[in-house]
Amino acid sequence: MILKVSKRKKTAYYTAFRIGFSYLFLSFFKRFYRVGSFEEKLSKLHSKNALLLKEKIIDLNGLFIKIGQLISVMSSVLPKAYGEAMESLQDKAPVSNFERVKPVLTAALNESIDNVFKTFDETPIASASIGQVHKATLFSGETVAVKVQHPYISTIANLDLDIIENLFKMMNRFFTFNGLDTVYTQVKIMILEELDYQHEADSMVIIKQNIADIEGVKVPKVFTAYSTKNVLVTEFCAGVKITDAEKIGAFNMDEICDKLLFTYCEMMLKNGFYHADPHPGNLLLNENGEIVILDFGAVGTLSKATRFEIPKLLQAVLANDEEKVLISMQKLGFLSRDNNKERVAAKIIAALQSFINSGVKMEDMDYQTIKNSEMEDLRKELSLKELTATFDVPKDWILLERTILLLLGVCNTIHPNYNPIDTVKPYLKNMILSKEYLGDFIKEGIKNQANIIFSLPSRLDTVLRKANKGEIEFEIKSLPKSAQKLYLVIQQFIFGLFGILAFVMAYNSNENGNKAYEKWFLVIAMVSLLLFIYVLFKGRTNR
Template sequence: MSVLFILLIGLFFIGVNIAVVAFVAVRLLNVRFTFARVVIAATLSQTAVQYLLIPVLFQDYAAGPDPRAEDVPSLLALLVFALACAPLAAMVILVVWEAILPVGSIPPIRTWLSNFRARMRRSRRYFKILRLFSKHRLTGVIRGRNDQTPQQRAELAVSLRTALDEAGVTFVKLGQLLSTRRDILPAVYVDELAKLQDGASPVPYEEVRIQIENSLRAPVAEVFREFDPEPLAAASIAQVHSARLATGEKVVVKVQRPGIRDTVERDLDIVQRLASKLERHTDWGRDMGARKLAEGFAESLREELDFHIECGNLAAVHAATTGRGSPVHVPRAFPELSSGDVLVMERFDGVSLSQAGPDLAGRGLDSSAIAGVLVGELLDEIMVDGIFHTDPHPGNILVLGDGSLGFIDFGSVGRLDRELRESLQRILFALDSQDVYSLSDGLLEVTTRPDDLDQVEFERALGGFMARFLNVAGQPDMRMFNELIRLVMKFRLSVPNELAAVFRSLGTIEGSATALDPRFDLVHHAKSYGEQYAQKLVDGDALRERVQSEMIAALPIAKRFVRRVDRIAGAVESGRLTVNIRLFADAKERNVVTSWLNQILLTVLAATTGVMGVLLIRVPDGPAMTSSIGLYDFAGFILLFISSVMALRVLVGIFAAGRHREDSY
């Protein structure tokens, strides 16, 4: 028999032993670990048993005489016990390892190189951002210092805007988002961040052509009859080209900048890490919910990078505006020619409102009427459609050749479900009627209230707010809504992102409207719209339709209610009425309680068994198994073994409670 064959046989049996030890250890712990971790623990435990424990147990026979026949059963029992200690040692290693380095805290080895490269790229970018903040002396902003003078705050706001502008596309977008959140930032920062412009140098046409052909899987000349290589506009995420389809329709083609996704994802990782640190280490970070804000921003920006979503937004808004005969046009998308990186949509012949302003009077257009149309359209989108443009600035509003208006750029839209729209209506009606209690109830419906909210003090604050902004002599404007949001945040009520998007859009459209007509009063116009909208809700046809809808929805409930009342009445009449109360009816609650009881029971059994094992070991006299090990000692070791298994089962359940068992393999 060759040496190689013997070696292979030996390796096979070693592998089988390790596999058995690993299986038994994992089975007893009832928690799944990574394959590499289990193999290492089983190998170490098997080695320890073979070279440490077995020599100690059988030291009497290592150099002495052969065992007698009557000693064989005892020696076999010791051998079985030694072999059983291998899974126990593996369990100890796994539990200690889980306590120090839980599964998932270290990535798999196969990803170490790629993770190291990504970490190096992120670190370089991270330090670049920190250098920018340090260069512009923004440590006061990061630490949340409140002792600056108004002049110092103004200078810091300029520095913050400059630093974000230099940091690139993701941070410019973050600054634009923060410029709409007057509820969490002082006005001086909001006004300065509003100056951030999302512009960039154009991408060369050859790169654009490759991007289009890779996305649409067809040559540009095959898809478009004409394609202008010079972009109409270039932004940090995409640029727009004019073209004509083979069917002759005029379109614009929005093409994503090559490599922008990787850049944005890297920066979003940095933004979220910074937000987490700010929330952990600063009071103002916790108050503003920095982590949640960063998560919402990341989700919004990822949606903006996916043109499938913008294509769907265009289709939804176009259908809504067309269905109600809106005077404002929305371009039609071409889903069959669009992808995640390329968006083809209808082209409007017109100029942006920011460029057409001086020529409106010369074309016989009433600036005040146009402002009213814009505001009315946005309110219709919010209150009727439930899907609205979140960035209606003058650059996204076109004055078409016939004098009508068009909305463009629907990369980000707001959505309101029916319940939220109705709650918003109640808030607006409460403001109009100056009803403090209705306003309080409406705000509490749409926000998340803290457990320690002083509702009486909150209502008093709302009363003071109304006295300040809604008295007879006052002239309410958008500052009223900003102050209302600040008041809500003061009482730590969490404003939903959808509602914040509404006020953001209203603030943006107010800027567009006042640019057309400096005397335009958004609040007065919204109040008139609200009165008309309320009147429509109680008109005959609308009221009849609403009542029918509510009755249809309530009909199944009413039928079930009648049947249940009849069954209860029959049970009362026959004396069979009983009340059945089920504790822990939820399966999750039952599982939690069962897990607690199992842990407690295992802990008690482990302690009891361990004490019994120690007592047996301390018994002085008893039958002998070997010259150095007695039967009581052996029985005590068995009990300690069982106690250790149960104790390890409890410990690993505690250490692994923070992760799901299915997360590892």
């Protein structure tokens, strides 16, 4: 492991430059290669660079192991060679000699290991970027997992963060991406939280309580009396890595994926507090088919406003409603209200929807498939500057996006034919009809309809004024009378539609046992019906 500051910086920067330059060099001479030859050379370069990157990550160790772990599950975005090379970093990161770890453990516990543990295995059973895990037994007879930080991590953590920040700045010189500074800030916060095992212990306790009612999912018990900032003692849970297909082949992969996604939907959208590092090394499957979630150093939070808007965004994408997608993305903070940005975003959304609706399965979701899809045509149509300048990066979204990426990577590995939409779509439907969200949706629906109704006179007045001034270039005969009839027809349509929707929602509320909402919907439906009859009668008397 490289601990010398100057050499550590040199290795990181030189590796990034070497890999980046190799691709630029090959791309420059692309025109001179015959058909098929370039793809062959590119594939070999992927494999070569992936092995180089893995070698340097292992040399650097520390926080760079986390980068390798993230790359290992990005098979849908990066070439497969990178995922395959980095997979061993998931739960086989370099270990620290126990003689160097022992002082850290003793200082954290404030007493000898022999006074706390009946047995203690000095050989770690797992190692990660920040710490390693040992198996032990308490004097009470309970088998526990003892996670202790690497002795060098506190020294190199700030240095690694500075290097990562500089790499982000270098990227920003080439690509002006709104919110890149926010990305780094959130990554830094996440890493600093992971360095505090007491924070992890508190997070485990909260999430364990939040998902206690979900059958088949387990969060280990925390022994708070022995847990400190540098040491975490939890219940030992046996199991195999969830992506170890040979050992878990006896279980139903559909059920496992369903259970996994449902659990994370509950954590994210219902509780707003979730486990944000679901890479394969942190997800076990025990002999009973239970999913065991480990390592809560990285956790994310979602505000109520974000949790309210995400289901609407997903529904709009699935319904191919471009306008609502744009509105939701603006509310979530992805887009500012800029016409040019909306134009570019509309093209991106349309290409994404076409890609999703093309029926591509998870097993086909790789780098080459995306390259040959509408997304590649979009890349040619829009400049890189337009693409990177269009979107902002909301604060809540950074960890969420990473978590979703990791989850989909896990599902893709254990069940390539699995379609996550089949699980997410019914969940969203039930969520929207729940008491917590239904009231908010009703209020927003009423507010939107009221805005439409009350803004119609002013809008019509504006049209009439423009028409009278000759600013509208078409002829309208009997303008005032025609406009009045048009206004009445629009009112009839709105009141009629709103009444029908209210009756439908009343029926759904009755089916779901929401009696309070059923009464409110019936009241709204009756009022809408009366207004519809009034407007209809008024329209006939004005003929």
